[in-house]
Amino acid sequence: AQSVSQHNHHVILSEAASLELGCNYSYGGTVNLFWYVQYPGQHLQLLLKYFSGDPLVKGIKGFEAEFIKSKFSFNLRKPSVQWSDTAEYFCAASWGKLQFGAGTQVVVTP
Amino acid sequence: DAMVIQNPRYQVTQFGKPVTLSCSQTLNHNVMYWYQQKSSQAPKLLFHYYDKDFNNEADTPDNFQSRRPNTSFCFLDIRSPGLGDAAMxxxxxxxxxxxxxxxxxxxxxxxxxxxxVL
Incomplete structure (x- = not known):
């Protein structure tokens, strides 16, 4: 069955540190990929998406993600995090329906 | 500017007492979805409507129903909530x-x- 897996459940890092969150999906066909973010007390919102073309996609708030087809991966990165990046991050893939990973709770300490 | 509005934000019910959650949208989108999200878990799709066509996920319990009377509104009905239905x-x-x-x-x-669910 198709699935989306996120490598870390919790990440704690200091401001200005670099962030990379891993995401892998299991589906051999055409797939659209997304990262959603949920800030404390707020709704899920789209960070970035990949449909086709340049495998390096840039999203809001300085985030980017790289689609590596051979590795079935879509990792999220940010070179220098801020305290306001504290949130839960969900990778998602759609292949007929949108399926989410379990999420990664990111805490950025001042 | 809210485009997808859910009410109520917080609902407390008793075990077995039916509850209805509402959703309205101003985007004129064709598809409306209901997801269940339990603590520290991925959102799980319960069902969706494409226009008036209802699509239930295979593992969604019968306890969960949905109605979409028009393009803008969609309701989630939980007929007999159990403790395990407590979620976002x-x-x-x-x-x-x-x-x-x-x-x-x-x-x-x-x-x-x-x-x-109490």
């Missing part, structure tokens, strides 16, 4: 179904309705 319920919309091209399948989420 997320409504989302998209212009087209997942699998569609370009941005038509990007989901816009509401703020959620948190259900507590």
């Amino acid at each position: 319920y997320l409504c989302a919309t998209s212009r087209d179904l997942p699998g569609a091209s370009s941005g038509a399948n990007v989901l816009t989420f509401g703020a959620g309705s948190r259900l507590t």
Whole structure:
């Protein structure tokens, strides 16, 4: 069955540190990929998406993600995090329906 | 400017007492979804409507029903809530179904309705 897996459940890092969150999906066909973010007390919102073309996609708030087809991966990165990046991050893939990973709770300490 | 509005934001009910959660959208999107999200878990799709066509996920319990009386509104009915149904319920919309091209399948989420079952 198709699935989306996120490598870390919790990440704690200091401001200005670099962030990379891993995401892998299991589906051999055409797939659209997304990262959603949920800030404390707020709704899920789209960070970035990949449909086709340049495998390096840039999203809001300085985030980017790289689609590596051979590795079935879509990792999220940010070179220098801020305290306001504290949130839960969900990778998602759609292949007929949108399926989410379990999420990664990111805490950025001042 | 809220585009997907869920009510109520917080709902407390008793074991077995029916509850209805509502979702409205101003985006005129064709597709409306209901997801269940339990603590520290991925949102789980319960069902979706494409226009008036209802699509139930195979593992969604019969206890969960949905109605979409018009394009703008969609309701989630939980007929007999159990303790295990306590969760955040997320409504989302998209212009087209997942699998569609370009941005038509990007989901816009509401703020959620948190259900507590006593």
